[in-house]
Amino acid sequence: MTQLLQPSSVPVSSALLEGLNPRQREAVLYRGPALLIVAGAGSGKTSVLTRRIASLLETREAWPSQILAITFTNKAAGEMRERVRHLVGHAADGMWISTFHSACVRILRREAEVFGYASGFTIYDSGDSRPLLKRIIKQHEADVMGFSVANVAAKISKLKNELVDAETFSRQVNLADPKEAMFLTMFREYSRTLQAANAFDFDDLIAQTVYLFRAFPHVAEPYRRRFRHILVDEYQDTNHAQYALIRELTKPAPAIEPASLTVVGDSDQSIYAFRGADIRNIIEFEQDYRDATVVLLEQNYRSTQTILDAANAVIANNFDRKPKNLFTAGGPGAKIVGFTGYSGHDEAQFVADEIEQLHREGTEYREIAVFYRTNAQTRALEEILIRSAVPYRILGGTKFYERAEIKDAMAYLIAVANPADALAVRRILNSPKRGIGSVTETQLANFAERNGMTFRAALRHAGEQGFGPKIAKAITGLSDLLDEATALTAPPEEGMAPVPVFDVLALLMNRSGYVDALRASKDPQDEARLENIEELLAVTKEFQRNNPDGLLIDFLTETALVAAADELDDTSGTVSLMTLHTAKGLEFKAVFLTGIEEDLLPHRMSANEPGGPAEERRLFYVGITRARERLYLSLAMTRNSYGETSVSAPSRFLAEVPAELIEWKQSPGMAGPGGGSRVAGSLAWGGSSSGAAGGGAAQQKPKTEWTNRVTGKVRDNGDLELAVGDRVKHDDFGEGRVQGITGTAAKRIAEVQFDSAGRKRLLVKVAPIVKL
DNA sequence: CTATCACCACTTTTT
DNA sequence: GTGGTGATAG
Numbered sequence: 201m202t203q204l205l206q207p208s209s210v211p212v213s214s215a216l217l218e219g220l221n222p223r224q225r226e227a228v229l230y231r232g233p234a235l236l237i238v239a240g241a242g243s244g245k246t247s248v249l250t251r252r253i254a255s256l257l258e259t260r261e262a263w264p265s266q267i268l269a270i271t272f273t274n275k276a277a278g279e280m281r282e283r284v285r286h287l288v289g290h291a292a293d294g295m296w297i298s299t300f301h302s303a304c305v306r307i308l309r310r311e312a313e314v315f316g317y318a319s320g321f322t323i324y325d326s327g328d329s330r331p332l333l334k335r336i337i338k339q340h341e342a343d344v345m346g347f348s349v350a351n352v353a354a355k356i357s358k359l360k361n362e363l364v365d366a367e368t369f370s371r372q373v374n375l376a377d378p379k380e381a382m383f384l385t386m387f388r389e390y391s392r393t394l395q396a397a398n399a400f401d402f403d404d405l406i407a408q409t410v411y412l413f414r415a416f417p418h419v420a421e422p423y424r425r426r427f428r429h430i431l432v433d434e435y436q437d438t439n440h441a442q443y444a445l446i447r448e449l450t451k452p453a454p455a456i457e458p459a460s461l462t463v464v465g466d467s468d469q470s471i472y473a474f475r476g477a478d479i480r481n482i483i484e485f486e487q488d489y490r491d492a493t494v495v496l497l498e499q500n501y502r503s504t505q506t507i508l509d510a511a512n513a514v515i516a517n518n519f520d521r522k523p524k525n526l527f528t529a530g531g532p533g534a535k536i537v538g539f540t541g542y543s544g545h546d547e548a549q550f551v552a553d554e555i556e557q558l559h560r561e562g563t564e565y566r567e568i569a570v571f572y573r574t575n576a577q578t579r580a581l582e583e584i585l586i587r588s589a590v591p592y593r594i595l596g597g598t599k600f601y602e603r604a605e606i607k608d609a610m611a612y613l614i615a616v617a618n619p620a621d622a623l624a625v626r627r628i629l630n631s632p633k634r635g636i637g638s639v640t641e642t643q644l645a646n647f648a649e650r651n652g653m654t655f656r657a658a659l660r661h662a663g664e665q666g667f668g669p670k671i672a673k674a675i676t677g678l679s680d681l682l683d684e685a686t687a688l689t690a691p692p693e694e695g696m697a698p699v700p701v702f703d704v705l706a707l708l709m710n711r712s713g714y715v716d717a718l719r720a721s722k723d724p725q726d727e728a729r730l731e732n733i734e735e736l737l738a739v740t741k742e743f744q745r746n747n748p749d750g751l752l753i754d755f756l757t758e759t760a761l762v763a764a765a766d767e768l769d770d771t772s773g774t775v776s777l778m779t780l781h782t783a784k785g786l787e788f789k790a791v792f793l794t795g796i797e798e799d800l801l802p803h804r805m806s807a808n809e810p811g812g813p814a815e816e817r818r819l820f821y822v823g824i825t826r827a828r829e830r831l832y833l834s835l836a837m838t839r840n841s842y843g844e845t846s847v848s849a850p851s852r853f854l855a856e857v858p859a860e861l862i863e864w865k866q867s868p869g870m871a872g873p874g875g876g877s878r879v880a881g882s883l884a885w886g887g888s889s890s891g892a893a894g895g896g897a898a899q900q901k902p903k904t905e906w907t908n909r910v911t912g913k914v915r916d917n918g919d920l921e922l923a924v925g926d927r928v929k930h931d932d933f934g935e936g937r938v939q940g941i942t943g944t945a946a947k948r949i950a951e952v953q954f955d956s957a958g959r960k961r962l963l964v965k966v967a968p969i970v971k972l
Numbered sequence: 973c974t975a976t977c978a979c980c981a982c983t984t985t986t987t
Numbered sequence: 988g989t990g991g992t993g994a995t996a997g
Contacts, residue, residue: 272987301987326986350982402987474985574984579988596986630973637973763987781985803984819985842982843988 213258216251216287220244227495228252231261234489236435236482237464240526241511241825242502242787245464249431250280252462253295254287256429264294266428268449272437274299275766276785296427300442301402301761304409308400309753311419315412320753322399322618323760327602329353329401332393332623336386345379347386356387360403361439361476363410366391398620406441413448424453428460434785435465435485439476461489468515468524471781471819473811500526502787504533506861507831511824514856518814526825534830536857538864540850541836544577544795548584549932550834550865551792555590555775556961558790558830565591567789569776571823573801577794578777580840585775589949589963595778596764605718605729609736610759612708613701615656616685617752622648622655632717634674640667644675656682681711689752697748701755702740709733780819783826791827793820796835797848820853833857835868920964920971922950931968933957 217225227237227248239245253269256262271277277297285292296303305323312319322328333349336342342352359369366388375381394401400408413420427449432438438446452458463485470479486492500508508526515521537554541547555568570581570592578594585592600606608631614624622645629644630636647665648658658665659682662675685704692698709715718730743755764782776788780801795801801820806812824831839848850868922928926938928950936954941964943949948964962969 299987405987472986475987576983633974635973639973761987779985800984805984815985840988 216255216258220248220251221499223495223497223499224248227497228255230493230495231460232491232493233458233460234485234492235460235462236485236492236494237462237497238494238522238524239464239466239497240500240524241466241469241822242500242526243497244499244501245433245497246276246280246283248497249433249462249464250283250287253280253284253429253431254292257284257288257291262429264291266426267295267297267431268303268427268429269295269297269431270300270303270433271297272299272434272785273763273765274302274761275763275768276433277302299761299763300438300445301405302757304405304445305757305761307409307423308405308412309757311412311416314416314419316395317400318398318618318620320398320618322397322614322621322624323405323757324394324399324401324623325760326353326402327607328399328623329390333386333390336389336393340382340386342382342386345382347382352383352386355383356390357401357403358476359387360401360407361441363407363441363444365407365411393622396620397622398618399623403441406439406445410441410444410448413445420448420451421453423449424451424459425456429462430459431462431464433464434469435463436467436470436479436482437465437472437475437477438481439472440478440481441476443478443481467521468518468818469784469822469825471784471815471822473815474809496524498524498526500528502828503528503825504530504829506533506535507824507827510536510831510857510861511821513858514817514824514853515821517856518817520814535863536831536833536861538854538862538867539832539834540864540866540868541834542838543845544580544836544839545584547794547834547836548580549588551581551794551832552584552588552590553958553960554792554832555585556588563789563830565773565775566770568792569778569783569786569788569790569826570792570794571778571780571783571826572794573780573803573819574795575779576841577800581777581794587963587966589943589947589961591774592777593767593769593772593774595767595776596782599762599764600732600735601759601762603729603732605732606736608714609705609709609733610756612682612685612712612714613705613752613756615682616689616704616708617756619656619682619686620654625656625659628712629675629678632713634678635671636674640671640675643667678712681708684711698751700740700744701750701752702737702744704752705737705740709737780823784822787826787828789828790830790832791823792832792834793823794834795839796820796833796851796854797839798851799848800839801851801853817853817856820851833862837868920969922948922964922971927972928952928969929972930954930957930960930962933960935972936960 217228220228224244224247227235228251237245237248239248249269253267256267257264269280271280277299281292281295281297284295298306308317308321309319312321330349330353333352337347337349337352366384369387370384373380373384394404430446430449432446446461450459450461463482465482467479467482470477473479486494505528508528512525539547539550541550551570558568559565572578572581575596582592582594601610608628611624611627614621615628618624626641629641643665644658645655647661648655651658659675659679662672662679667675685708688699688704688707715730715733718726718733740755743750743758747754764778765786768776768786802813802816806816833854835850835854836848838845854868922938922941924938924940927935928938929935930952933954934956936952936957938950939953939959940951941948942951950962950964950967951959952962953959
């Protein structure tokens with residue numbers, strides 16, 4: 201224990217401790233084998249973590265290279281690095297600050313050869329494994345046994361997160377059960393295919409690193425020796441594989457004591473059980489690491505007391521937790537605003553109107569966020585936000601990298617970087633269309649198998665397989681192009697910069713005929729696809745700017761590991777839309793929590809899962825605690841699920857927020873004599889659709905006030921001429937007078953004072969209006 | 973081999 | 988409403 205020092209014996213400069221409360225200081229200064237920082241929402245844990253790292257560097261207790269810090273997203277990692285750099289300058293360089301996944305990729309790329317992989321392995325996301333699983337299921341006709349891509353993928357993922365691979369599984373499986381046996385067969389085949397393709401899926405990145413360390417101690421040893429201080433953020437959301445990885449890294453190496461481990465977390469914010477996160481990792485930390493010290497951070501520096509009161513009251517309903525109460529030295533702040541829409545569109549209109557109100561009062565768009573439980577809820581929100589000319593951006597959802605044309609382009613790059621990846625080669629085989637269909641593809645696969653070569657190699661032997669001259673030429677053409685691109689990416693000579701990824705991609709896209717095919721197409725969507733390809737080319741340019749020595753494989757790694765929250769651009773003047781899960785770790789001045797309904801939050805699917813409702817409550821809690829000043833809770837009485845409209849009931853969680861904290865602009869009709877107590881168990885809506893809960897001044901609104909429901913029709917008013925003073929009629933808002941016109945062309949915005957619906961901003965091009 | 977159309981199952985959350 | 992799938996025709 202010689203170099204593990206107790207707090208007082210290290211002279212840490214006062215600058216590092218400035219502005220910290222006593223608990224936070226303790227968390228920065230404590231020195232010992234294991235430290236658990238229980239950090240409530242908004243308690244300044246990032247600040248504590250960065251100063252802890254900075255203090256280790258400042259006092260020379262550690263070199264940068266001896267520090268490994270694990271964050272939940274790459275964005276959080278970048279921010280942490282920036283903040284440490286701000287505190288100690290370039291002493292910060294050389295630290296490993298990254299996500300679990302990025303750290304494992306880094307290790308695996310270095311050590312892959314040790315266990316039969318090549319350093320250029322591909323990383324498969326769920327979208328990449330899907331076609332593979334589909335093929336496997338079809339091949340075994342396992343769908344009739346009730347197997348689907350989704351449930352097989354989920355089960356495999358779950359097992360891998362428990363560090364159970366196919367072989368381990370075969371030992372514990374009941375082979376008498378045909379379903380189990382079938383699953384084992386498929387699991388084996390999936391694993392074999394990945395291995396043959398020199399590929400890891402997301403779960404493999406962690407699990408295989410653990411396997412590597414366990415099976416090859418001499419590989420693990422340098423890492424155990426190197427990392428003297430390991431810090432893990434969001435520890436409540438680690439799964440077993442991640443837990444095991446940390447255990448491996450903190451094992452003593454010969455003649456050296458175990459690394460010091462700091463974990464930060466909050467079991468009230470554990471929301472990833474579905475992904476294998478095990479809340480016990482944090483709860484049992486003190487048993488796991490003897491001599492562990494615990495520091496509790498409860499003072500909140502983010503939110504108003506009103507918001508914290510709501511959060512505390514809600515989370516108190518989870519019974520098996522350690523009591524924790526967030527408090528602030530700040531004031532109570534504004535009341536929470538509640539709203540009940542007639543429909544999802546109506547709710548969205550409320551959100552848009554309130555955002556405009558906030559914006560007029562001086563809140564910047566980027567300080568505002570809208571959260572929801574499911575991605576499907578974005579549709580109504582988007583429609584209304586566009587129409588109301590509110591600038592917004594969606595984090596996550598249908599991601600850029602999941603679009604078909606981007607997947608195609610990436611598959612070209614992967615085919616070059618990892619020729620063993622048959623899936624990537626198959627994907628590009630006939631895109632653009634080369635007249636190569638499934639028959640030809642199968643024939644190539646068989647040829648490869650018969651001759652013990654890769655699928656990629658089989659392309660080079662197209663002439664020997666009896667294809668027609670046209671098909672053979674198409675295959676050879678593709679093969680030659682890939683070879684040419686491969687030559688470009690050969691390791692550069694000493695002192696030379698590598699060929700930019702941009703050049704490689706441009707070559708592939710142009711010579712393959714991919715862009716030509718899009719250009720020649722009559723499908724109007726192909727124009728957008730072309731733009732997406734151009735955007736990807738711009739991404740490669742940007743990558744080269746940031747990483748002058750970046751290789752193709754680095755680009756592929758970076759793009760494979762982008763998370764939803766990584767996309768957040770702080771400088772953009774737009775409202776952020778995201779799921780509650782993506783919102784974790786972020787904060788905004790004003791937050792809208794939408795769709796607070798039964799079957800949505802808590803989600804219907806969570807009802808049967810053990811611990812499901814409690815986790816949903818934590819999700820609600822996470823959402824509430826993201827808000828600094830203003831919090832809005834909204835719901836809708838009816839919602840369109842898919843084509844169908846169904847009636848929804850207010851979430852049970854709404855009744856857990858003390859009524860006096862909420863001011864309802866439109867209540868769920870639970871008011872009137874009897875108060876709000878009916879919400880909890882009621883399945884249907886109370887009789888009246890108006891009135892206010894919580895004994896506030898009831899603004900009686902006649903039923904006809906539900907007029908701001910909006911239809912989903914798309915229209916184009918592009919050529920509509922409007923001037924100040926014109927009278928217009930809006931499908932939903934009725935008649936009004938134009939007060940002002942701003943913007944040009946497709947972005948022309950009219951400010952209209954409606955006779956009964958209030959003042960609205962409308963995007964002229966799409967708003968359902970006519971000039972009178 | 974490709975294009976077209978009818979039909980279906982589907983939506984929890986994600987590194 | 989959508990996106991993927993399978994049958995059919997060209």
